[in-house]
Amino acid sequence: MATLQIRDLHVSVITDEAPIEILRGVDLTISSNETHAIMGPNGSGKSTLAYSLAGHPKYRVTRGSVTLDGEDVLGMTVDARARAGLFLAMQYPVEVPGVSTSNFLRTAATAVRGSAPPVRTWVKEVKTAMTDLDIDPEFAERSVNEGFSGGEKKRHEILQLSLLKPKIAILDETDSGLDVDALRVVAEGVNRYKTQSAEGEGVGIMLITHYTRILRYIHPDRVHVFAGGRIVESGGPDLADELESSGYVRFVGAPAAAL
Amino acid sequence: MSASTTPLLIDGAPRHDDQHGLNGHSHVGGRTVRSAPVESHLHPIGSADLAHHPVPSGHEEIWRFTPLRRLRGLHESVPLDGDVTVDVTAPDSVRVSHLTGAEALAIRGISGYLPGDRPAARAWHDAEQTVLVDVPPGLEFTEPVAISVHGDSIQAATATHLVVRLGAQAQATVTVSQTGSVTLVDTTEIVVGEGARLTFVAMGEWADDAVQLAYHHVKVGRDATVKHVSLAFGGDLVRVAATAAYDGPGGDIDLLGLYFADAGQHLEHRLFVDHAVPHCRSRALYKGALQGKSARTVWIGDVLIRKAAEGTDTYEMNRNLVLTAGARADSVPNLEIETGEIVGAGHASATGRFDDEQLFYLLSRGIPAEVAKRLVVRGFFGEVLQRIGVGPIVDHAAEIIERELAITGM
Ligand SMILES: Nc1ncnc2c1ncn2[C@@H]1O[C@H](COP(=O)(O)OP(=O)(O)OP(=O)(O)O)[C@@H](O)[C@H]1O
Ligand SMILES: [Mg+2]
Numbered sequence: 001m002a003t004l005q006i007r008d009l010h011v012s013v014i015t016d017e018a019p020i021e022i023l024r025g026v027d028l029t030i031s032s033n034e035t036h037a038i039m040g041p042n043g044s045g046k047s048t049l050a051y052s053l054a055g056h057p058k059y060r061v062t063r064g065s066v067t068l069d070g071e072d073v074l075g076m077t078v079d080a081r082a083r084a085g086l087f088l089a090m091q092y093p094v095e096v097p098g099v100s101t102s103n104f105l106r107t108a109a110t111a112v113r114g115s116a117p118p119v120r121t122w123v124k125e126v127k128t129a130m131t132d133l134d135i136d137p138e139f140a141e142r143s144v145n146e147g148f149s150g151g152e153k154k155r156h157e158i159l160q161l162s163l164l165k166p167k168i169a170i171l172d173e174t175d176s177g178l179d180v181d182a183l184r185v186v187a188e189g190v191n192r193y194k195t196q197s198a199e200g201e202g203v204g205i206m207l208i209t210h211y212t213r214i215l216r217y218i219h220p221d222r223v224h225v226f227a228g229g230r231i232v233e234s235g236g237p238d239l240a241d242e243l244e245s246s247g248y249v250r251f252v253g254a255p256a257a258a259l
Numbered sequence: 260m261s262a263s264t265t266p267l268l269i270d271g272a273p274r275h276d277d278q279h280g281l282n283g284h285s286h287v288g289g290r291t292v293r294s295a296p297v298e299s300h301l302h303p304i305g306s307a308d309l310a311h312h313p314v315p316s317g318h319e320e321i322w323r324f325t326p327l328r329r330l331r332g333l334h335e336s337v338p339l340d341g342d343v344t345v346d347v348t349a350p351d352s353v354r355v356s357h358l359t360g361a362e363a364l365a366i367r368g369i370s371g372y373l374p375g376d377r378p379a380a381r382a383w384h385d386a387e388q389t390v391l392v393d394v395p396p397g398l399e400f401t402e403p404v405a406i407s408v409h410g411d412s413i414q415a416a417t418a419t420h421l422v423v424r425l426g427a428q429a430q431a432t433v434t435v436s437q438t439g440s441v442t443l444v445d446t447t448e449i450v451v452g453e454g455a456r457l458t459f460v461a462m463g464e465w466a467d468d469a470v471q472l473a474y475h476h477v478k479v480g481r482d483a484t485v486k487h488v489s490l491a492f493g494g495d496l497v498r499v500a501a502t503a504a505y506d507g508p509g510g511d512i513d514l515l516g517l518y519f520a521d522a523g524q525h526l527e528h529r530l531f532v533d534h535a536v537p538h539c540r541s542r543a544l545y546k547g548a549l550q551g552k553s554a555r556t557v558w559i560g561d562v563l564i565r566k567a568a569e570g571t572d573t574y575e576m577n578r579n580l581v582l583t584a585g586a587r588a589d590s591v592p593n594l595e596i597e598t599g600e601i602v603g604a605g606h607a608s609a610t611g612r613f614d615d616e617q618l619f620y621l622l623s624r625g626i627p628a629e630v631a632k633r634l635v636v637r638g639f640f641g642e643v644l645q646r647i648g649v650g651p652i653v654d655h656a657a658e659i660i661e662r663e664l665a666i667t668g669m
Contacts, residue, residue: 054623057615082625094620098638098645107634108624143638144620160624 002069002085002167003031004053004204009064011045011052019060022048024229026064030168032202035194037215037240039208040226041248046208047091048229050172054088055081068168083112085167089157089174091208096144101156102126104144105163112164129162132192134185150177158189165197170206175214187217194218212244227251305373309384312377321376324557324589325527329496331442331470333378333416339385341415343441347392349404353431354393363389366422370448371504372476379474379500382418382444389420392433396426396452403432403649410441413468419445423459427452427480432649433459438493440466447475451483453507458486460652464659465493473499479539481507488647491518491526492659498527505536514543514575517643517656519663520586522551529559530575534568543575546643548636548660549586550667558608560592564601572602579610580639582667633669 009026012019022045030036040046052059053066055078066073068084076084096104105126110116117125130137133155145153154174161169171190175183190205197203207218215223215237223239224231225248232251233239306312314335315322327334347355358366366389374380392404408419423433429452451457465471471494479485483506491497503512518526532541547556560575579588592606613635621631640660644653 054619056619056623077628078619078622079625079627079631082623088623090620090623094616096617096620096635096638098641099621099634104621104624104634107626107630108621111625111627111630143642164624 001032002201002204003029004073004086004168005029005065005067006053007065009049009052009066010062011048012060012062013048014058014060021062022059022229023052026230028206028224028231030204030206032167032204033194033198034222035205035207035218035220037207037209037220037223038226038231039210039212039223039240039243041252042210044227045229046226047172049226050088050091050170050206050208053081053086053170054078079111082164082166087161087164087166087169089154089161089169089171091172091176093145093148093153093157095146095148097146099144100140101142101144102140105140105160108160109163126163129159132162133159133189135159151179151182154178154186155182155189158186162189162193165193166203167201168204168206169193170208172208173210174207175209175211183214184217187214190218212240215240225251305375307368307374307380307383309377309380312374312380315377321529324559325498326496326525329470329525330378330472331413331416333381333442333444333470333472334376337416339381339416339418339444341410341412341417341442343408343410343417343419343443345390345419345421346407346409347390347404348406349392350400350402352395352398353400353404354391354395356391356393358389358391359387363387363420366391367420367446367448369422369424370450370476370478372446372448372474372502374474375500378444378472379446382420382446382474386418386420386446389422391422392424394423394425394429394431397428398426399430400432403434406433406435408435408437408445410439410443410469413440413442413470416442416444419443421445421447422450423447423457424450425452425455425457428454430456431458433457434649434652435459435461437461437463437465437471440468442470444472445474447473449475449477449485449487451478451480451485453480454482455480456484458488458647458649460488460647460649461490461499462652462656463489463491463493463497463499465497467493467495469494469497471497473497475499475501477501477503477512479503479505479510479512482509483511485510485512486646486648487512487514488652489516489528490652490656491516491528492663494524494526496525498525498529500529500531502531502533503541504533505539508536508538510536510539512541513646514541514545515643515646516545517640517660518545518547518556519660520547520549520551520554520556521663521666523553525555525557527557529557529561531561531563532573533563533565534571534573535565537568538570539568540572541575542573543577544643544646545577546579546639547577547588548580548582548639548663549588550582550663552585554586555588557589558591560606562594562604562606564594564596564598564604566597569598569600570602571598571604573604575606577608578639580636581610581612582669636664636669
């Protein structure tokens with residue numbers, strides 16, 4: 001059983017000029033076998049939260065704490081966070097020219113698992129995972145994300161989720177840019193991992209999204225409305241339905257003014 | 260691109276980066292300047308007449324990046340009467356001739372090439388022989404034509420002239436391996452016949468004291484496909500000017516290059532693709548790394564799309580990876596467009612340390628920093644290596660890169 005605890009998190013983005021505060025006191029606890037949907041308007045700071053948890057150098061934490069099972073996450077290097085069990089499926093996965101996907105996957109799995117997976121089982125594992133996500137085996141030989149379509153990149157992120165088996169997964173708009181069929185494939189991928197991991201330690205999921213449509217496939221236990229750099233309201237799945245019908249109007253502006 | 264009345268578009272911004280910080284500078288696209296027609300250095304008119312080429316002062320556009328004092332007089336009047344050995348190993352049906360005297364002179368310029376500067380003009384007259392590699396029409400070879408150029412001394416400067424000619428529909432790979440110590444001006448003319456396919460690779464593995472001014476000119480035949488590769492690793496000063504022009508529609512050239520400059524080395528590439536014929540394609544991809552004090556690289560990528568060259572499709576890219584402080588990379592893509600009726604034209608140039616986003620992506624998957632850096636650097640070169648497609652050359656270049664990286668402890 002793993003728990004990610006975020007307390008009063010303040011984060012600024014580093015720019016050429018002065019840093020700009022984006023996150024203004026985020027409080028959130030996610031435990032294994034829980035799915036938390038984070039919903040909020042463009043620019044509200046959702047990706048900033050995701051990147052800060054993963055340790056992107058562009059962001060500076062100015063206040064607050066993040067712990068994973070009591071361990072200080074913010075004190076860890078980016079790679080150590082991943083090895084500790086954090087995974088970020090990025091909104092905009094990065095192209096790494098000249099590095100083959102198969103080499104990348106194996107190197108990452110070796111790092112996260114602590115030793116190189118035996119070749120025979122590894123090849124089979126990757127093949128199965130790719131088939132599950134409807135990824136052409138030919139992608140293994142292509143450079144990481146290079147020339148992948150938006151949807152292919154998102155599937156590749158979920159492929160990594162299933163191979164790296166994190167304790168806490170942050171999915172940043174994994175649904176955006178996907179057509180209905182791709183959305184279903186990706187959502188099934190996430191659910192498959194949820195089910196598999198539930199037999200062991202389980203996985204806690206932070207599902208960042210704009211739209212409720214993915215929530216029809218991946219059912220959230222909690223829904224949080226994100227605006228102005230923090231969570232302004234939390235509730236059960238019903239909250240998503242309200243957002244679906246009324247949008248973010250009720251939440252935008254007011255909390256920022258209250259600061 | 261939309262059609263308009265004789266626009267002259269000059270797109271290019273000189274960039275140079277003295278590296279110290281972690282991030283360096285990165286640039287995609289470029290400054291686009293719409294200007295009144297100006298005298299452009301992209302309309303070179305060559306000449307074999309030495310009188311047309313005064314001794315450069317170093318302020319000229321084409322010389323401003325090159326330290327003339329390290330040229331050992333190649334740009335002045337030092338005699339070009341030294342020795343280098345040129346050996347050609349070729350399949351039987353490839354005709355190889357070592358032409359001398361009037362014959363050697365008569366064939367020069369067969370590609371449309373004319374000297375564009377003084378060392379080139381001097382070499383035109385002073386190179387003792389012309390080595391002609393003639394691939395007859397319709398013949399296809401998988402075994403490369405292997406040319407080796409070797410020098411034993413930098414004392415006497417010298418000049419060589421090579422002509423590679425592929426007949427119509429022929430297919431061949433020509434590799435030139437360059438080793439040893441030289442003070443050299445070498446001219447290579449490449450004529451690729453209609454529908455022919457050529458891969459040409461010049462591998463520069465000179466000793467530390469070599470000075471080389473290389474001039475390559477490619478005439479791309481109608482529907483011909485050319486891959487021109489320059490790999491520059493060795494030498495004190497190496498300057499490769501590679502130019503290409505088309506002989507008919509449908510021509511396609513890939514200009515690929517890799518260079519790795521260590522302390523004190525100057526490695527310069529100057530590309531010029533002259534699109535004067537409709538429906539031709541060009542791509543340039545050059546990548547370089549620098550390490551050590553005063554390591555210096557220069558990349559100039561000039562593309563001219565003349566009025567007649569409708570349907571042109573061109574893209575050029577240069578990336579430089581600065582591995583240590585004290586090295587400097589210049590990268591200047593230039594695009595000049597005289598017709599709006601084109602398929603595409605663009606360029607990208609970036610110089611810096613590691614790509615932070617790439618590194619972050621790998622780190623965020625648990626890959627330790629050292630391993631991630633290795634992956635990114637090898638991937639950086641791998642992108643070019645993959646496209647060269649000549650197995651032994653690729654393996655050899657990869658080995659050299661490994662040796663170079665070991666110097667910086669990667
Ligand atoms: N380098 C930067 N300089 C200035 N502002 C920045 C910088 N990077 C991010 N921001 C700002 O930070 C805010 C939060 O951005 P973030 O990407 O976290 O939003 P988001 O909620 O993920 O939006 P979206 O729904 O569009 O993905 C935005 O207002 C954005 O403009
Ligand atoms: Mg976002």
